[in-house]
Amino acid sequence: MKIGIFYRTDYVVPAKEVYEKLKSHFDILFFKDSSENFPEVVDDKTFEPQVVISVGGDGTVLRVLKKVKCPVIGVKAGRLGFFSGYLLSEIDKLIEDLKNWNFVEDKRWILRVESQVGVFFAINDAVLQKDVSQKIVDFTVEMTDGTFYYHADGLVVSTPTGSSAYALALGGPIILPNVEAFEITPMAPQFLATRSLVIPSTEKIKITVSDMVSLVVDGDVVGKVKEVYVRKCSKVITLLRPKSYDFSTSIKEKIGYGKRLLKNGSE
Amino acid sequence: MKIGIFYRTDYVVPAKEVYEKLKSHFDILFFKDSSENFPEVVDDKTFEPQVVISVGGDGTVLRVLKKVKCPVIGVKAGRLGFFSGYLLSEIDKLIEDLKNWNFVEDKRWILRVESQVGVFFAINDAVLQKDVSQKIVDFTVEMTDGTFYYHADGLVVSTPTGSSAYALALGGPIILPNVEAFEITPMAPQFLATRSLVIPSTEKIKITVSDMVSLVVDGDVVGKVKEVYVRKCSKVITLLRPKSYDFSTSIKEKIGYGKRLLKNGSE
Structure with missing residues (x-):
């Protein structure tokens, strides 16, 4: 599988770790700062990545989605984002999901x-x-x-x-x-x-x-x-998320809207 | 044209005036209190009205819409309603619009x-x-x-x-x-x-x-x-409105939302 990686400048260290882990399993076409353009290659269709991974926050995913034509996966530190379905600590799961293409393809207009x-x-x-x-x-x-x-x-x-x-x-x-x-x-x-x-x-x-x-x-x-x-x-954009992380989950986790509140005080 | 009339109880006097005015131009099939049922006629298809007029407020129009299959026109005292495109003082205009079927057919799911x-x-x-x-x-x-x-x-x-x-x-x-x-x-x-x-x-x-x-x-x-x-x-319901009275006009008039406010203070 051909994969590209864009990272936010201040994420360069963890992004390199992601790159190292991924490259023993997949063909990594590029590893670039998200402020850079999508690499231009003339007359080489095989260069097109099948998926691009964004290492950063939701803002980085937004920027990356506009650069590429293929689906994008967001990897984030700290908490999950609306556009970021994987944490930096979940790279092994991401590798498994990539191998089995075990994603929700979340298309947005x-x-x-x-x-x-x-x-x-x-x-x-x-x-x-x-x-x-x-x-x-x-x-x-x-x-x-x-x-x-x-x-x-x-x-x-x-x-x-x-x-x-x-x-x-x-x-x-x-x-x-x-x-x-x-x-x-x-x-x-x-x-x-x-x-x-x-x-x-x-x-x-x-x-x-x-x-x-x-x-x-x-x-x-x-x-x-x-x-x-x-x-x-x-045009439609495509985000890939793990199957466990749907929209209502992200709304409930990020905003606290529509969340279950159990009688015993725990959530 | 075959027309039915439903009125709200306390509108019976103005509703009778509407009835009198309309009956010299159209075939009035019934004139009933809106708390009554749609008149049941067996094996007489010609009884079906082409349009039913509701004399009352928006609540009366809601009730009437659920009784009938044909389009409904709301006639109201005072101010226009969301469902009431004609005032009691505009019956002559209503008669003209009925003759020329000069309406917006506002279909709502x-x-x-x-x-x-x-x-x-x-x-x-x-x-x-x-x-x-x-x-x-x-x-x-x-x-x-x-x-x-x-x-x-x-x-x-x-x-x-x-x-x-x-x-x-x-x-x-x-x-x-x-x-x-x-x-x-x-x-x-x-x-x-x-x-x-x-x-x-x-x-x-x-x-x-x-x-x-x-x-x-x-x-x-x-x-x-x-x-x-x-x-x-x-099922879809159909309201008939005069062509001058669209949704954005009723939102602006009734709620004051999205209304133009001229610099000189008039509206």
């Missing part, structure tokens, strides 16, 4: 965000946000169902995947991964309009802002914009 | 709720709620994505249509009508689990309660239960 500063793909969310020094701005959101207006500091457009990220912190609902809808959640809106708006994934929305604001895609500031078009992207 | 006390259909929501004298109860919600637990006073399962009703009052998002998802919103849950969970409409969920609780479907208490199964129903 993403959003396509078109703007004056380029086209971007959001796995979690695209945020339009004013700077600290800027006055509150007006957002106009146009779609088939009508036009909605928000007078707010910002607007978060998120996928079901991103519903447990920034949108949740702003008061949004938890949207199960396979729901065909995305949501808009205003940041500090005037006149109590704090609720999220859940929109069918078939919609193409246009957001116009009264002033230039920052566009932040999956945590990266990509430029200043006054207008963006958002719709579901035809 | 509904939920099927199966329980020990019967099978019910929810256009807005099904609520499982403890009595005032009862202690807080445990809810177990089982679905394909896993099992979620809530320690709460109640649980509201609502359609996109119902997302602007009780679930909204409990902190839920606004779900656009054509989203293929329903939501669970806990009532007074312990440990901050106040967020709604948005679930794909393809799911069949099972809710188990630690004690007998009331089951309330679209506002009607239907009995005491310990277990319910909820899924999307194959």
Whole structure:
């Protein structure tokens, strides 16, 4: 099996250990810092990895997912992440699972965000946000169902995947991964309009802002914009997880939402 | 055109005026209190109305929608409702729109709720709620994505249509009508689990309660239960609205959400 490894800079030491362990079992095509590009090889199809391993946090997995076409496995220190189904201490299990391809293939749809500063793909969310020094701005959101207006500091457009990220912190609902809808959640809106708006994934929305604001895609500031078009992207990303670690488990473990609370006080 | 009329008891006087106005233009099949059943006529297909008019509030429209198979038009005093696109003062416009069939046919999917006390259909929501004298109860919600637990006073399962009703009052998002998802919103849950969970409409969920609780479907208490199964129903209801009155307009008018606020202070 052909495998690639991307790691977050500060994970280079444990990542090297992962690399050493994996290379006695598999063909490791590359071992790179996640800030680097996917290695370019011309006319050599056999170079394509079948799976790429991300050693770092959920942010590293997000970055890696955008570089590659194959499925990605997240390996993390400390606690499991939404995108990271294996701990650094579980590399032997990972090797076994790779040998038997014993994974849940978790496919997620993403959003396509078109703007004056380029086209971007959001796995979690695209945020339009004013700077600290800027006055509150007006957002106009146009779609088939009508036009909605928000007078707010910002607007978060998120996928079901991103519903447990920034949108949740702003008061949004938890949207199960396979729901065909995305949501808009205003940041500090005037006149109590704090609720999220859940929109069918078939919609193409246009957001116009009264002033230039920052566009932040999956945590990266990509430029200043006054207008963006958002719709579901035809591309799908694939995460590999151990069969024991499903979405509801990660929601319960990471957020504590929907967790069982036994009468005797233990969890 | 064959038309039926249902009215709320206290609307009998204005409803009679509607009846008088309509009968000079159309064939009025019946004029009944909304607490009565749909008139039963055996072996006379021609009795079927093409449209039924509900004179009352949104609650009357909900009740009427469950009695009939044809599209329903809501006529209301005072302000327009989510389900009521015409005011009592707009009967002439209604007659014109009926003659030209100048409507938006607003089709909404509904939920099927199966329980020990019967099978019910929810256009807005099904609520499982403890009595005032009862202690807080445990809810177990089982679905394909896993099992979620809530320690709460109640649980509201609502359609996109119902997302602007009780679930909204409990902190839920606004779900656009054509989203293929329903939501669970806990009532007074312990440990901050106040967020709604948005679930794909393809799911069949099972809710188990630690004690007998009331089951309330679209506002009607239907009995005491310990277990319910909820899924999307194959039946669709159809509301007729004037073309000027769409969903985003009703959300903006009724709730004030997403409304334009002009700089000069007028709305």
